[in-house]
Amino acid sequence: xxxxxxxxxxxxxxxxxxxxxxxxxxxxxxxxxxxxxxxxxxxxxxxxxxxxxxxxxxxxxxxxxxxxxxxxxxxxxxxxxxxxxxxxxxxxxxxxxxxxxxxxxxxxxxxxxxxxxxxxxxxxxxxxxxxxxxxxxxxxxxxxxxxxxxxxxxxxxxxxxxxxxxxxxxxxxxxxxxxxxxxxxxxxxxxxxxxxxxxxxxxxxxxxxxxxxxxxxxxxxxxxxxxxxxxxxxxxxxxxxxxxxxxxxxxxxxxxxxxxxxxxxxxxxxxxxxxxxxxxxxxxxxxxxxxxxxxxxxxxxxxxxxxxxxxxxxx
Ligand SMILES: [Fe+2]
Ligand SMILES: [Fe+2]
Numbered sequence: 625x626x627x628x629x630x631x632x633x634x635x636x637x638x639x640x641x642x643x644x645x646x647x648x649x650x651x652x653x654x655x656x657x658x659x660x661x662x663x664x665x666x667x668x669x670x671x672x673x674x675x676x677x678x679x680x681x682x683x684x685x686x687x688x689x690x691x692x693x694x695x696x697x698x699x700x701x702x703x704x705x706x707x708x709x710x711x712x713x714x715x716x717x718x719x720x721x722x723x724x725x726x727x728x729x730x731x732x733x734x735x736x737x738x739x740x741x742x743x744x745x746x747x748x749x750x751x752x753x754x755x756x757x758x759x760x761x762x763x764x765x766x767x768x769x770x771x772x773x774x775x776x777x778x779x780x781x782x783x784x785x786x787x788x789x790x791x792x793x794x795x796x797x798x799x800x801x802x803x804x805x806x807x808x809x810x811x812x813x814x815x816x817x818x819x820x821x822x823x824x825x826x827x828x829x830x831x832x833x834x835x836x837x838x839x840x841x842x843x844x845x846x847x848x849x850x851x852x853x854x855x856x857x858x859x860x861x862x863x864x865x866x867x868x869x870x871x872x873x874x875x876x877x878x879x880x881x882x883x884x885x886x887x888x889x890x891x892x893x894x895x896x897x898x899x900x901x902x903x904x905x906x907x908x909x910x911x912x913x914x915x916x917x918x919x920x921x922x923x924x925x926x927x928x929x930x931x932x933x934x935x936x937x938x939x
Pocket of ligand 2: 811
């Protein structure tokens with residue numbers, strides 16, 4: 625962590641944007657100070673009419689996932705090698721990353737509120753539950769496992785926001801398409817940052833880094849909202865309905881999971897790493913064979929067609 629942390633200023637420069645020129649949620653929403661506000665809201669509401677039931681549910685789930693940011697920040701702050709009292713290094717990275725991420729939930733939440741398509745109270749209850757319930761993602765306090773997880777997750781959110789952008793455009797909702805698009809591009813910048821941390825660690829500690837990668841893939845990368853729930857619904861059940869809806873829409877699928885794993889193997893050049901101890905070599909071989917194995921399993925799994933009535937959708 626000290627080794628990667630020494631270059632954190634350069635990483636921040638490369639992967640985060642200066643606050644003053646960065647986009648803010650308001651840039652993509654009707655301006656409340658303008659006379660035209662109500663008219664703009666009316667247009668916004670009309671534009672969301674063609675969005676499907678599953679689509680709105682998935683967008684709500686995505687928003688809640690973003691809104692559970694306190695969980696992610698406190699988890700990162702607790703990583704080994706991070707000293708909260710130290711205003712430099714890792715603390716600065718985590719705070720600045722959180723500050724960028726905070727705009728995502730903020731923007732999506734405001735858009736959904738204005739759309740009239742969502743039972744906001746039910747959504748807010750789910751958000752409060754998710755933050756209160758936290759998550760259990762199997763990384764512990766280990767930075768290696770953390771950075772595998774964040775690399776994977778930033779890519780997964782890039783994919784899902786990119787797909788919701790495309791679907792919004794197809795439904796004639798250009799503003800929402802822009803919103804999901806700018807969020808997706810933030811996620812890609814963040815993915816590049818976390819991937820670069822892993823690359824740097826691979827240079828100095830390849831065996832342990834590859835073992836951490838193997839461990840995370842064996843456990844499977846669980847989504848940060850896996851504890852998602854609604855009033856009266858058991859923990860985790862809402863999440864599985866949400867993820868079924870995302871599969872049905874093609875917003876985030878098993879195929880995407882495999883593609884992301886494979887892209888990480890390529891980007892980190894895992895197959896070509898030679899200076900590994902015995903355990904590291906076995907881990908590398910396991911990882912390299914993984915995409916093919918997962919594809920075989922994926923061929924056999926079917927996407928449930930069951931339509932589930934989410935409490936989040938306004939009737
Ligand atoms: Fe985000
Ligand atoms: Fe993110």
